[in-house]
Amino acid sequence: MLNINSRFLSVKPRAIISAITALAAAIGDKTSATNLEYSPQFNEASRYTTTISANNNLADIYYPKASDLQSGNYSFPIVLLLQGALIDKSFYSDYASRVARYGFVVVVPNHFRPSPFNPTSPPKLASETSQIAAVLSQMAIENTNPTSPITSVVDTQRLGLLGHSFGGAVGLSTIADKCLTELLLCREPFTRPKELLAGAFFGANLRNPITNEFIAIPNDGIAVALIQGDIDGVALPERAQSTFDRIETPPKALVTVRGANHFAITNVNNPAGANPDPHTPTLDRAVGIETIATWSALFLRANMLEDRAAYDYIYSQQSIFRNSMSLISALS
DSSP, rough: OOOOBSSSSEEOGGGGGGHHHHHHHHTTTTGGGGGGGOSSSOOOOOEEEEEEEETEEEEEEEOOOOOOOTTOOOEEEEEEOOOOOTGEEEEEEEEHHHHHHHTTTTEEOOOOOSSSOOOSSSOOOOOTTTTHHHHHHHHHHHOOTTTTTTTTTEEEEEEEEEEHHHHHHHHHHTTTOOOOOOGGGOOOOOOTTTTEEEEESSSOOOEEEETEOOBBBBBOEEEEEEEEETTTTSHHHHHHHHHHHBSSSSSSHHHHHHHEOOTTTSSSSSTTTTTOSOOOOHHHHHHHHHHHHHHHHHHHHHHHHHHHHHOOOOOHHHHHHHOOOHHHHOOO
């Protein structure tokens, strides 16, 4: 398992990878330059839509596109992406496709919930902990259904979580094994599944917004990465730091993406229906999505699959940025 307990990892777009590689050589980093590049295992991802039987959610399923998918002896872990509040699943298609290309089956449901404040209003899009068991059950069905595009290629014993904003808070509470009904993250008791191995969350924190208390996360060694835009005007960067400090055991990482606001993960800025971020991103959208997806996927691969190359990538980046933060800041 990856054992990162760094207080700060900083992410740079692909454009400066060559500069970072040169820097590694200059400071005597022992990791070879090639370890700083880690491309997806698959060139493309496919997608289909199905219904989650347990809760009737429509879900988009992304998986690696391979000509020998049914004959190549593949076994892809499940990754559930928990959407941000009021954000349709379609806005995560670029990000989910990118993660899937690293060798995962990525499930992106649209989960509607009744408003606890106005029961007569139409249900709204918002994640909750009950989705996790529902998706695990559905993936077992998909894996044994001969008409499913992913029949026999799903590793149903390995589960990772991704999440954005409110969905990230749901994921963090799941890893903490806490049903936080007061925060609207959970409506019924649940048990953290044994299949859950890691989570990577963008623009997310775990706190009580009334008391501003940050909640302890006894993760029992489940790997957690917080990926945070440095100009996020919705989930403030200092809240990610406070949440990171309350993750009790490594592996854990806090990754900052420069020039990214709260919606750097979605196909468009301030997607329809969402509460907008007042800050305009300065990072190119395609570069931002690629950067967030790469860190998400590699963190999951390192911790779910014990992928040494993914581990080396993260470790070398950690070493470089920790030892040359002022130079990296200057390159921003």
